[in-house]
Amino acid sequence: MEIVYAKEEKASVVSVSGRMDGVSAPDFEQKMVSWINEGESNFVVDFGSLDYISSAGLRSILVTAKKLKAKNGRLLLCSLKDTVKEVFEISGFSSIVPIFDSVKAAVEEI
Amino acid sequence: MSKIILPATIEHLENLVGFVSECARKTGFSNKRLKEIELASEESLVNIFNYAYPEKSGEVTVTCFSQKDTLLKIEIMDKGIPFDPLSLPEPDLHADLSERKVGGLGIFFIRQMVDEIQYRREDGNNILTLTIFINKAV
Numbered sequence: 001m002e003i004v005y006a007k008e009e010k011a012s013v014v015s016v017s018g019r020m021d022g023v024s025a026p027d028f029e030q031k032m033v034s035w036i037n038e039g040e041s042n043f044v045v046d047f048g049s050l051d052y053i054s055s056a057g058l059r060s061i062l063v064t065a066k067k068l069k070a071k072n073g074r075l076l077l078c079s080l081k082d083t084v085k086e087v088f089e090i091s092g093f094s095s096i097v098p099i100f101d102s103v104k105a106a107v108e109e110i
Numbered sequence: 111m112s113k114i115i116l117p118a119t120i121e122h123l124e125n126l127v128g129f130v131s132e133c134a135r136k137t138g139f140s141n142k143r144l145k146e147i148e149l150a151s152e153e154s155l156v157n158i159f160n161y162a163y164p165e166k167s168g169e170v171t172v173t174c175f176s177q178k179d180t181l182l183k184i185e186i187m188d189k190g191i192p193f194d195p196l197s198l199p200e201p202d203l204h205a206d207l208s209e210r211k212v213g214g215l216g217i218f219f220i221r222q223m224v225d226e227i228q229y230r231r232e233d234g235n236n237i238l239t240l241t242i243f244i245n246k247a248v
Contacts, residue, residue, distance in 0.1 A: 022123050022156045052145055054152045055215035062212055069207060083145040090222055091215055092203035 017049030020057030029060035041073030048079035133174035162190025
């Protein structure tokens, strides 16, 4: 899993590629928490190059989303591939975290 | 039939899931089904890493029985404390962000992604068997 961070005017755009599994998900959570602690509160997470996600990945997203909600921040996801989208849909996570078709659409929402 | 035996720790997740995925690919599953099979395998294995050996280290054995273009049977075995993952409660899929609990999704994904699932305790082993058919009867 690779994580690229870009600070944009309205939001922090975090691009995640590869696999978010039981090994890599804690790394994502740790990085997100450190950016939140540095004061960032609006995040667009770009899953356009994410090939796979397991319950460990969903758990790290849930933890991050809860932290941001407590700070009146936002976590938006975008560009999910079909297999990743399926995991979000059957788990009910697509109704917990807003999902957009593109980075642009997500950033405009903030 | 092919088999892999490794220590039951998260460091070996990639090798174990990769092994199952390769068996599934040889069986003839599509890329989409491969990801679903990987997901069911990871969730089963992570349960074992977390619960099977609370006080000592141990191993997990994954055995794949493949019938080309027909089915894949994955047998996941550990010698840990008796643990039936099928006994775990279903998560509440409709809770909103503040009420949603962290966890409980693993067994749900296993059930969703495979066609048949069976647990048995035999000679001090936990044995979880997952069966996936190429042509899923809907």
